[in-house]
Amino acid sequence: MKKLQSNLAQFVEERDWEQFHSPKNLAMALSVEAAELMEIFQWMESAESRTVDAATRRHIEEEVGDVMIYLTMLAGKFDLDPIEAAHKKMVLNAGKYPVSG
Amino acid sequence: MKKLQSNLAQFVEERDWEQFHSPKNLAMALSVEAAELMEIFQWMESAESRTVDAATRRHIEEEVGDVMIYLTMLAGKFDLDPIEAAHKKMVLNAGKYPVSG
Amino acid sequence: MKKLQSNLAQFVEERDWEQFHSPKNLAMALSVEAAELMEIFQWMESAESRTVDAATRRHIEEEVGDVMIYLTMLAGKFDLDPIEAAHKKMVLNAGKYPVSG
Amino acid sequence: MKKLQSNLAQFVEERDWEQFHSPKNLAMALSVEAAELMEIFQWMESAESRTVDAATRRHIEEEVGDVMIYLTMLAGKFDLDPIEAAHKKMVLNAGKYPVSG
Numbered sequence: 001m002k003k004l005q006s007n008l009a010q011f012v013e014e015r016d017w018e019q020f021h022s023p024k025n026l027a028m029a030l031s032v033e034a035a036e037l038m039e040i041f042q043w044m045e046s047a048e049s050r051t052v053d054a055a056t057r058r059h060i061e062e063e064v065g066d067v068m069i070y071l072t073m074l075a076g077k078f079d080l081d082p083i084e085a086a087h088k089k090m091v092l093n094a095g096k097y098p099v100s101g
Numbered sequence: 102m103k104k105l106q107s108n109l110a111q112f113v114e115e116r117d118w119e120q121f122h123s124p125k126n127l128a129m130a131l132s133v134e135a136a137e138l139m140e141i142f143q144w145m146e147s148a149e150s151r152t153v154d155a156a157t158r159r160h161i162e163e164e165v166g167d168v169m170i171y172l173t174m175l176a177g178k179f180d181l182d183p184i185e186a187a188h189k190k191m192v193l194n195a196g197k198y199p200v201s202g
Numbered sequence: 203m204k205k206l207q208s209n210l211a212q213f214v215e216e217r218d219w220e221q222f223h224s225p226k227n228l229a230m231a232l233s234v235e236a237a238e239l240m241e242i243f244q245w246m247e248s249a250e251s252r253t254v255d256a257a258t259r260r261h262i263e264e265e266v267g268d269v270m271i272y273l274t275m276l277a278g279k280f281d282l283d284p285i286e287a288a289h290k291k292m293v294l295n296a297g298k299y300p301v302s303g
Numbered sequence: 304m305k306k307l308q309s310n311l312a313q314f315v316e317e318r319d320w321e322q323f324h325s326p327k328n329l330a331m332a333l334s335v336e337a338a339e340l341m342e343i344f345q346w347m348e349s350a351e352s353r354t355v356d357a358a359t360r361r362h363i364e365e366e367v368g369d370v371m372i373y374l375t376m377l378a379g380k381f382d383l384d385p386i387e388a389a390h391k392k393m394v395l396n397a398g399k400y401p402v403s404g
Binding site for chain 1: 102104115116123125132145146147149158161167168169172175178183186189190193194198200
């Protein structure tokens with residue numbers, strides 16, 4: 001995670017893109033990439049989407065990468081780490097949806 | 102990352118939610134969460150979105166957590182790791198957007 | 203359509219919201235509302251989504267209304283009418299996807 | 304509106320696409336098209352997005368058309384008319400956001 005964060009910071013700096021990377025714009029870009037990932041599964045039945053061919057898997061991998069890139073950059077604007085945020089959210093979710101039994 | 106993946110697998114298993122977690126459904130949920138994150142910045146100017154108060158930052162952290170949770174679960178369906186996918190995508194992006202100079 | 207456009211213009215003017223209604227912000231709001239509409243169907247199977255109860259139908263109607271409101275306001279910024287735009291796009295789509303046979 | 308609805312019904316029937324057009328799938332497609340429309344404004348400042356060149360306006364018109372097409376088809380599955388739904392929602396919104404005076 002640290003390595004991804006520092007690689008991204010360098011990538012953005014080398015291209016002088018920081019000026020465009022307000023949290024508002026990064027949140028839009030994240031949402032656009034999430035839609036591109038969803039588009040892959042748009043006309044599949046749920047069951048079909050569980051087994052995909054190698055080309056589709058590579059396409060999924062690229063879009064997952066794009067979503068992760070924007071999520072990491074957006075989180076970084078507020079000194080947040082997506083993995084830690086996920087762990088904290090899981091604790092809240094466990095309270096909200098207790099295991100029945 | 103490995104810890105998040107195994108915690109999520111256990112969380113889903115305990116609640117018997119695997120039946121709902123087709124890649125298609127997870128991609129929809131990811132997109133819905135990305136929209137909830139974006140909604141926070143909807144009516145702000147770009148500049149305003151760079152400095153938020155403590156309550157807004159906590160809200161952002163929760164939504165970042167939700168996006169990361171669904172991204173990790175979706176990627177896991179295809180044995181993909183979001184961080185590795187991001188690193189691979191950055192190599193492609195570097196070729197697409199060379200540093201001028 | 204004309205009546206909806208003029209009602210919306212009056213609604214916005216009375217609340218002095220025009221300052222927030224840049225095309226960029228309206229496009230974000232449209233995307234957020236489309237996600238809220240999609241969320242209703244998130245965990246349903248495709249077949250299930252074809253028959254919904256009365257309360258769900260009312261929920262769908264409200265979200266369809268919100269999407270239409272933002273779409274009409276956004277289109278209006280460029281003197282566009284969503285219905286005419288749809289007719290024009292159908293002509294392009296018919297060329298792209300000819301009827302086989 | 305009636306003409307758009309009947310043209311769309313014919314378009315879908317001629318291509319035998321009804322089988323793919325569950326409300327769930329149409330809601331996904333609507334969300335993907337809304338994201339494509341939003342993508343046009345992604346890196347613009349709010350003020351910039353208010354004046355666009357002729358090529359961008361044509362692009363906006365096409366994406367507005369796509370959003371309207373899927374919104375109309377989705378609404379039609381529940382015998383809903385997007386324009387009527389917008390009028391009804393405006394009445395609710397007027398109650399929620401009264402004009403200050």
